[in-house]
Amino acid sequence: MIGAKVTLALAPKALDELAAGRRIAVVSGTNGKSTTTALLSAACTAAGFSVASNVEGANLRSGIVALLSSRRARDTELAVLEIDELALPSLLPSFDHPVVVLLNLSRDQLDRFGEVRTVAAEWRRALAAQPVTVVANADDPLVVYGASSASDVTYVGVGLRWRQDSASCPNCGRQIQRDERDWWCECGLRRPPACELDGDTLAVGGQTMQLRPGVPGQYNIGNAALAVVAATKLGVPSAVACGALGAVTSVAGRYRTVTVGPTSARLLLAKNPAGWGELLAMIEGQDRPLVLAINARIADGKDPSWLWDVEFERVRGRRVIAAGERAADLAVRLRYADVECEVWDGAVLDAVERFDAPDVDVLVNYTVFAEAVRSLGRDE
């Protein structure tokens, strides 16, 4: 990364120059950036493009410059870039008519990011200022508000479980009205016509296709739908894009199953209440013991009060260990949800063995996850 910082210091226009002459697709939003980037990259690679991608998640300006100036990115014709949702407006002007995939916006690290509505307003301003081809989630009013200023937008109805941040209209502050999948506001902002996703069937124009990504959960079928539509904007045939989804089974350690003693532990990452809600929905209806772990370092957000926005009541009756540097915050939340838990102060993967069970799910936030993946790297 030192190399990237020096490049930036020497040439403020470094990113413009590195991006020039290359097709660019960017993926942004609060949740699902890395997975959607991996799915879109896989689709483009399957179609024969040479692709550079920052799927490891260095998604700020320095990370993008580092990627595009790296040896592996030299001579690639297409860059598929995950970009931090706050950084997006300042990076977009470096790209010539990019394809922009917009996933969702919800509260995340409020001590650092501030209000999520402000992010939507910044997107709106930036997307109006240059030619872009946008592929956006029709079910998130914040995303629609941000995207609808762009010259060319294709909406995809991929669903939205977390609605706490879009209860009031991003345009006028009034309450958003909802009726099943439809939503609208008195001020005129409303759900636009969209390619619709029903279960794992995506309808685009008169055509339907089955989406079977190798990563689990309904929300990843939604991410796959956005990736497939974005791939077609880059010239990838939709059948080729769909066929590439199944090979994506793990993304920078997410969804990876690791062996700890006699136990298979599945690593699941969620950074904020919307992400935790998706994971809790995904693991519902099975009885694997759970290790839940939380840190509150700068990269996680220093205020874990969002734990109270997560419906931990849904894991009542499961065997649960609370771990991480903020295990006490988590354990208090679980106590008030009537979920019994053991508090574990050691390393998160060491907690897995305490269950003496064949399969355990490990749900953690960002820096816990990064540390667990690093520790696995050391052991291998």
Next chain:
Amino acid sequence: MTRIALVFPELLGTYGDGGNAIVLAQRLRWRGLPADIVRVGVEDPLPRDCDLYVLGGGEDAPQTFATARLVDLGFAGAVADGAVVFAVCAGFQILGEAFTGNDGAQQPGLGLIECSTRPKGARQIGELVVEPSALDLPLLTGFENHGGITELGSSASPLGRVRVGHGNGVGGVEGIVAGRVVGTYLHGPALARNPALADLLLSWVVGALEPLDDPIVERLRTERLRAALG
């Protein structure tokens, strides 16, 4: 049955403050006392028979909209008969005489408590520790994240003195206590981190309560106070 109204959670619930209602209800249930949380949506009629009303933090535009709705719904009248009100951050500001709205103009609040709020220009973010003065309680711990300066009227009582953090941002004080109305900038949620405050609010409704054995909550308090006080 003790009824706890969670007011406009979709507008005033940015920092997990809905947890305050869960804490209040559960601390009654664990003692064998019935409790019910009434979620009051912004288009619902305002229940006038609840024992406690809980309001949380919110972003600027929703705060302005919530205030207009609470005026229309007659919130001040609903709580005039002695209901307990616990209001955090934006909820606290709304109950005052005035605050600065999202358009930058000063606008009237509900006038339930003697204070007014203006923007500071920079957000005040971090651990907040308060030495209670108006109520007989141990140290209060929480996390603050707001951009307001809340000036109390001359006869208003603050909740306490700021030991670490900013609180009201002026005069070294935090929050307000006005009869059975308590306003504060403590998130966390406040009542999860400060069970003695939760029990005090409940005792105003149901009378004296037996203490609960709360080792994990005590551990959390010790950790947070140590992190803030060193």
